[in-house]
Amino acid sequence: MEDSAIIDLYFARSEEAIKETAAKYGKMLKGVSLRILRSIEDAEEALSDTYMKTWNSIPPTRPNIFSAFLTKIIRNVSLDKLDSMHADKRGAGMIPAILDELEECIADNRMPVPGEGMELREILNSFLEKEKPESRKIFVRRYFFGSDVKEIAEFYGIGESKVKMSLARSRERLKVCLEEEGVTV
Amino acid sequence: MKTDKNTLFRAIGEIDEKYVSEILEEDASGMSVIKSFDAAKASTNAKKKASGVKKFMMYYLPAAAALLLCAVFVKAFLFSRNTSSSTGNAASADCAAAPEANSPIAYAPMEAANDESCEEADCADLSMDAAYIADSDNEATGKPDTAGTYSDEGESMVIDGMPNPFTDCETLEEACVIAGIDLTIPDDYDFGLTRIYRAMNDKMIEVIFMDGDEEVYRIRKGLVSEFGEDISGDYNEYNTSSAVIAAGCEAELLGNSESEMMMARWNDGTYAYSITCEEPLPEATMIGIINMMMEK
Numbered sequence: 439m440e441d442s443a444i445i446d447l448y449f450a451r452s453e454e455a456i457k458e459t460a461a462k463y464g465k466m467l468k469g470v471s472l473r474i475l476r477s478i479e480d481a482e483e484a485l486s487d488t489y490m491k492t493w494n495s496i497p498p499t500r501p502n503i504f505s506a507f508l509t510k511i512i513r514n515v516s517l518d519k520l521d522s523m524h525a526d527k528r529g530a531g532m533i534p535a536i537l538d539e540l541e542e543c544i545a546d547n548r549m550p551v552p553g554e555g556m557e558l559r560e561i562l563n564s565f566l567e568k569e570k571p572e573s574r575k576i577f578v579r580r581y582f583f584g585s586d587v588k589e590i591a592e593f594y595g596i597g598e599s600k601v602k603m604s605l606a607r608s609r610e611r612l613k614v615c616l617e618e619e620g621v622t623v
Numbered sequence: 624m625k626t627d628k629n630t631l632f633r634a635i636g637e638i639d640e641k642y643v644s645e646i647l648e649e650d651a652s653g654m655s656v657i658k659s660f661d662a663a664k665a666s667t668n669a670k671k672k673a674s675g676v677k678k679f680m681m682y683y684l685p686a687a688a689a690l691l692l693c694a695v696f697v698k699a700f701l702f703s704r705n706t707s708s709s710t711g712n713a714a715s716a717d718c719a720a721a722p723e724a725n726s727p728i729a730y731a732p733m734e735a736a737n738d739e740s741c742e743e744a745d746c747a748d749l750s751m752d753a754a755y756i757a758d759s760d761n762e763a764t765g766k767p768d769t770a771g772t773y774s775d776e777g778e779s780m781v782i783d784g785m786p787n788p789f790t791d792c793e794t795l796e797e798a799c800v801i802a803g804i805d806l807t808i809p810d811d812y813d814f815g816l817t818r819i820y821r822a823m824n825d826k827m828i829e830v831i832f833m834d835g836d837e838e839v840y841r842i843r844k845g846l847v848s849e850f851g852e853d854i855s856g857d858y859n860e861y862n863t864s865s866a867v868i869a870a871g872c873e874a875e876l877l878g879n880s881e882s883e884m885m886m887a888r889w890n891d892g893t894y895a896y897s898i899t900c901e902e903p904l905p906e907a908t909m910i911g912i913i914n915m916m917m918e919k
Contacts, residue, residue: 466647505647506640513636533632540635541628558634566642575649578642581635599815599834603902606814610905611882 441504448496455496456489463505467512473584474516474533475523484519488512513582536581539605543613558621565615569608576601577608789821789829802828804894806844809915812908814839827854840900842916847895855897857886869910870917876909884909891917 439458447455467488471481488511501507520533566574576594579585580601587605591598792798799805801822808818808830816832816839823829827845831838845854861877868874874889883903889896898912 466650501640503640503644506643509643509647510636510640514633517633517636537628537632540631543631558631559637562634562637563639563642566638571645574642575646578638578646581632582638582643583646597834599839602814603834603839606812607905607908610907614907 445496445500445504448493449500456493459489459492459508463508466505467508470509470583471512471516474513474520480519480523481516484512484516487515487519491515533584536584539609540581542609543616561615561619561621562612565612568615569611573604573608576604580605788823790824792820792822795820795830798822798828798830802826802845804828804844804846806830806842807916807918809842809912811915812912826850838901840898840902840904842912843897843899844894844916847890847893850895852890852895853888853897854895855886855888855899857897857899859885861885865906867906867910869913872913872917874910874913876906878903878906882906887913889913 439462444455444458444462447458464485468481468485471484471488472478475481475484488508491511492508495511499507517533566577569577572594576590579590579593580587585593587598587601591601594601790798790801792801795806795808795818798820799822801824803825804827806828813832816834819831819833821829821831823845826849827843829841829843831841833839843854843856862879864875864877866873866875869889872889872891874887876884877886877888878884882905884906885900885903887896887898887909896913896916898909898916904912
């Protein structure tokens, strides 16, 4: 079923909407959650929460790109779950490693809220816009989807060191972007 | 508890949907950007190839020609000595200078060639060709190889190609001992690359960072007294050049733009240093590598 038709089902408040969403995107969404949570059980829970949030968001929201809209929701749901798991001293996955890498982008390890400059989201979008497609995709796979370096290297048929190199260069450029927008002290 | 890096990580979750979508489409179609990587790689390889051809034409070809010329002169000189001491009249006009299998290869002496007519000189050339053929035959028949080896009454001289001044080493420590120079590896910029350690006796140390068979970048440290202030060996021309102060030294960074640096060189008076890249590195990375190399 076309995405627009599924969205129409949400607007019609038909429960078929969730069924169709699960049929079309369930597997992919579960994969996104699994990368973060590293537990099938937790990922399935996150998936259910995602359907619930989607149901509550549409309407009024009409997503432009439904798959990306769902992916963003499950990423956030999974991260929320991960936070609560950390509180319970459960779970780990590769998120700590990813966070350590991202820490390099912040000059003095503090992240003030951008004031007069652009919002963080806009800075990131602007940064991604300027990136070359290859390095942007590697960056998004690593830091949005939480893929590990090996997985990315295998997907693109390149060496792991090349992926690491690409990520390191992207982080350097992001750091410059953040500094330019005053996201450093 | 959320930290600053958490905020950034969360914010990445809010990026424009089109960036997420392009990954999802890639996953769904099973198509990756391998093609674009391949295209980029092909382009890089073409550049490297072009650069290699340029280097070959500019440096290696003249060097090889000069070596060949030297070899011919040495050969002619040795045979002129050989001929005057043993055969005396080897350059006779009957062109019978072709060597016998068990005898030293006899060429017409240069002096004779100069003194006699052009015809005789041609004969001498022909005899030299014959000697080359004889050498080839020896190789083919499994007889002792005389190529590049010239005997003169029991003495022999072997002319080899240009010797490689570098010694490949197993470890950094070994390279440091041979070079007599300490070097700090920029571990933070290792990127999981494999390393090749090389040293030049009491003169220079070099580490090449490899991604599989491809070089990513290399660092050098050598004596200013031996090599001058530039030991990079990179004679390419770059669009941008900037001077930065790193680790107390003024380093010159060269590249195609600020975000695409290809080379850095600097010195502390005693030692000259260089970083050369096969693929560009951001300026900040270059400075980071310099700082780490200069750490005591």
